[in-house]
Amino acid sequence: MRHPDDGLIEEYLDGELAAEARGEFDAHAAGCDACRERIEAARAARSEADALVAMLGDPEPRPGAGELPASLRPPARRPVRWRTLAWAASVMMAAGLGYVGGTAERRGDGATARRGDGTTERPTIGRSDSRAGGPSDSSVVAEAPTEQPDDGRTEPRSDGATERPTAIGAEPPVARIEESPPLAKQRVDGELARPLESREELRLADADRALARAQPAIQPPNPPGASLDAAVRALGGSIRLLDGLEVQRVEVAWLPMPGGDSAAVVELTYADAAGHPIVLRQSRTVAAVGQIAGADAVPAKAAAPAAARDRALAAEPPDRRAAAEPPRDGELAWVDRNGFRLLLRADADADSLARLRARVR
């Protein structure tokens, strides 16, 4: 072995040499007086330097040191109140509202879709059999814009649930999603085994022009094995909630989109102090129907166009998007930075809605 350089001596003293190299080093040092002197000099400098740095001491510990400060913690997600949800679901079922529906024309609470020219069109998704006539129907719906009466509101009922026109006695619509048993029965090991509630009609909350051209039927119904958990994953692993309010009802569904994509839609219903409903709907384009239940297994190829479109939709600042929409009583739609299309609906004026929007977490 040649004479070790300063770096190697330092490695040796710091215990950073591998066993074999250390053996060679020791063997050389044993027979080399000059190197032993250098090693001792380096050892002395090392000890003294380290002692000098240690002399600088420690800063005085402050209260709470070592605990992650609140400002660095991820925002706490409000837990879903299962008991409340079960109660709400039971009320719904008891009242014969397991299936809630009606056409968009009757409900008149449609989301608006923005055209390139700045006007709006209102897509309708999920119609009864009598209307599910194919592409020509789709175009009619897409181009039938805003003559319909539409106050964008739902009427509160005495029990706090939302009164909606129902399709009692009508043919089961194509878009109808299977009726679910009460939530309490769905709960399996703390998770929802299936979506909470079925709906005939669901619309995206945002201005997605392509949606207006989509076949306006939900097909198939919920993919087998779909769960609220899967919906949350489909929404990107998180869900938006209204801070400070308890969720009264949760609805989950998926819509087919052009190109084989799907939109996962989750609607949360809250109640204000007077019992009037506040609805927060959120949707996000995901992948082909049937792959949603295993959201983890969504192929990148299928997800890519959807992701690109969501990015394009989200690219425009939310505030500008909201401002570009014509003012509507009781509704506020926007796209957030993560590509969530959101719609807030409440019996409230624009200012109150804006304040509510600020509470969306």
Add this chain to the structure above:
Amino acid sequence: MTLDLAALYRTSHGSLVRMLWRRTGDRDRAEDLAHETFARAVASPPDNPRPWLFAVALNLVREDGRRGAIRSRRLELYRSEGPQAAPGPDEALERDERVAQVRRALIRLTERDREILLLKAEGFNYDEIAETLGLARGAVGTTLSRARRKLVETYHQQEDGHDAAS
């Protein structure tokens, strides 16, 4: 890989603040920089957190140093911030003076030498030092050897100067 931020904070925050405090001489600044570093870890969780944290923190210090905003304040703080132990008045004064000398010696080193000494004092091994400072693993020993000798030499020069003056 998910980052357990709470665990990382528990194990590394104290060490990071100490290194930054020794590096800047400003307790509040050290706390701020450590907080900013952890905030960045939240935004983009690193794979190898400890070297990453210290590398980011040292970058922040360098950026701050380039702006030169706190340079004069730092010197004041070096004088005013002493050790926390409270021995007798004479001992305390003497110790304060020695600590101030170490700090002055440290300031006179190159940035690389200063940083490698502070990282070694936090228990970093050569691999971690190499990753934190962007050095080749083989260069760590040489750099550390030079930094240690230089610190000792500069410290004794000050001591000699101090003795000659008094």
